[in-house]
Each structure stands twice: as C-alpha cells, then as structure tokens.
Amino acid sequence: MHELGPLVIGFLTLLLIPAIGVANLTRKRLTPLLSLVVAAWGAVGAWALVSSRPVVLGIPRARFLKLWIVGLILGFGFLLVARLRERRKTWRWIKLAMAAATIAAFAKGLWTYLNTYT
Numbered sequence: 001m002h003e004l005g006p007l008v009i010g011f012l013t014l015l016l017i018p019a020i021g022v023a024n025l026t027r028k029r030l031t032p033l034l035s036l037v038v039a040a041w042g043a044v045g046a047w048a049l050v051s052s053r054p055v056v057l058g059i060p061r062a063r064f065l066k067l068w069i070v071g072l073i074l075g076f077g078f079l080l081v082a083r084l085r086e087r088r089k090t091w092r093w094i095k096l097a098m099a100a101a102t103i104a105a106f107a108k109g110l111w112t113y114l115n116t117y118t
Helices: 004-025 031-050 061-085 088-117
Strands: none
Touching (some): 061 088
16 A cells, blocks of 8 residues: 555656646646645645654655655646746746747757767
C-alpha cells in the first residue's frame, strides 16, 4: 500500500501539465483552475506535514517536503504566467522572454555538446 502513493502522485502530475496545455488551446481563462489547484496542493501538503507522520503517502517526510515546495513554486509560476497572459500588454513581453530563454537554453546546450564531442 505504501507503494501506491508515489504512483498516484506521479500519475496526477503527468496529467496536470497536458491538461493545462489543452485548456490553453480552448482560450479559456486558466486563473481560477490554477488557483484552485495551487490552493489544494498547499492545503493538502500542509495538512500532511502537520500530521507528523514519518512517511507521507509512502514518501519519506523530507522528500515529501521538497516535492511539496517544488510543487508550490511551479504552481505559483504557472499561475503568474496565466495571470500575465490574460493581460494583452504583458503577454508580448512574456513571449519575448520565453523566446530569449529558449535561445539561451539552445545556445548553452550547443556549447556543451561542442565542448563534449569535439
């Protein structure tokens, strides 16, 4: 039974990111959905940590804390981007920043590849 918790969390995580992408294609506002998901993640995680069990959902407490914090950071990041996307003035700058980050990541990857294999 302890093995089931990490599997369920992993499966739900795999579903969340594509669900956000599909919702984005429908051009609906994502802010209410993301706010609900982040609030639920925060509340359930806080409740699990306050319950003072050494193992939470089959995951050691220290690892669960790290995963919970990473989940909150990613959730708030997605929420921030969704909010800024709903405003036309800021969306251009978000697209520009995302393009710059993509170019920088590609350049870094190419540099690493060339240093490794040449």
